[in-house]
Amino acid sequence: MSKYERDWFDTQIREEDSARNLFEQVFDDDILLDPSYRTESPLIQKMSKGIQIRCATGLTLQIDQSTALISEAGPTWIGQSALITSVGWSLRILEVQTGLRLPCASLSEQFFSELKVCSVSLADKENLVRTDRPVWYIWSAAATIVVMIMAGIWWLQKPTEVLTTDTKPDISKDTLVVPQHHLTEQPQVALPLQQTPKPNKEKLLAAHFEPNAVLENFIGRTYRAEVRIEIIQPSSGDTLRGPLVFTWKKSDPNVNVTVNILNNRNASVWEANTKEDQLSYNGVLTPGLYYWIIKSGDVRLDVRKFYIPVQ
Known part of the structure; x- marks a missing residue:
């Protein structure tokens, strides 16, 4: 920038x-x-x-x-x-x-x-994006463009030579005229249709499991917050199947917490909040790498990741 x-x-x-x-x-x-x-x-x-x-x-x-x-x-x-x-x-x-x-x-x-x-x-x-060109450079470029436009207009309006000579061939009685298109006609060959290459499913699937460098940076940190939390399950890096159950213990039972699931492109998939020590997600997730964040208000308490395997 x-x-x-x-x-x-x-x-x-x-x-x-x-x-x-x-x-x-x-x-x-x-x-x-x-x-x-x-x-x-x-x-x-x-x-x-x-x-x-x-x-x-x-x-x-x-x-x-x-x-x-x-x-x-x-x-x-x-x-x-x-x-x-x-x-x-x-x-x-x-x-x-x-x-x-x-x-x-x-x-x-x-x-x-x-x-x-x-x-x-x-x-x-x-140095990558220069916007301070000297005045002479700008005027030179403008003059070049004007000359090119005028040359194009002259070429389009140039008078064409009118033919006044009789160009009809002198055909005698003994002359056989053969239509030219019969001599130059080539057999038509059907060209194969171009097929749009199909996307590589393995590459597309592998992209869903690539780690997100930004989110990986938040895993394993010690967060300073008024509410202390201990994650019971799932552990970071677990492979999960079926309904997802998130369980924890917090120092203040009256505090609301929010759980947010994100995919490996840092896009939010699901979010819910509760005062309890557990939340369940019954939806279906595409196979890949996911991150889940638990927070109190705007304060991040913990960040973990999990995998959804290919069935």
Whole structure:
């Protein structure tokens, strides 16, 4: 995504929520799909007026009440994009610069889980999409197009030569005229119909079992939340058949929890909530890899995965 595109999105998100969601999706994909994407493990420290996030690679953020300040940015960070993610919260930095201030809600230490960084600078990405052509280059291109259009019009309107000579053949009585189409006529051969190749069922089926890199990153984490939960079944990676039964124990029996099933393309398949310690899904799932998330409100409590086998 070029700087021009980033500036345009930055203007739009101040006016439309839909544009904000689009910007966040494009920004996150820009980081997660970058070949040199990396995840940092920052040191989080409580200060007298907020929280300090410090990375060993040379980045320091000061967060207090409503502002996030980049107080230190090493050479490897200048000009890069950064994404700080947490449970139900994220902070997107378009271009890291020392002294940059960003609006930020007041948050506690438990919200911060990881720091994700895109290591391609805005300057490098700007070289991929150039919009600052010099004026002479633009006028030269326009002049070339005009000349080509005029040449085409002249060619179409060019006067054609009118034949005034009698071109009828002199046919005598002893001349045998044979129609030309009989001499050049070729036997017609029926061409075989092109058949549309059938999709490879094995490849399509294998695609349903491919792991999702983003969701895999959330499995096995320890989540800090007011409600503690212990998963009874299924265990992560189990192969399940028949009705799916999800069972757990939670520290507060009065708290509502939500179970969400997603496929390996991160698309929601089913969602339900309950105060009980168990939920069942009686629907039929296509064979493949699935993930299930249990959460309280917007707070993620645990993430697991399971497989539906080929019958």
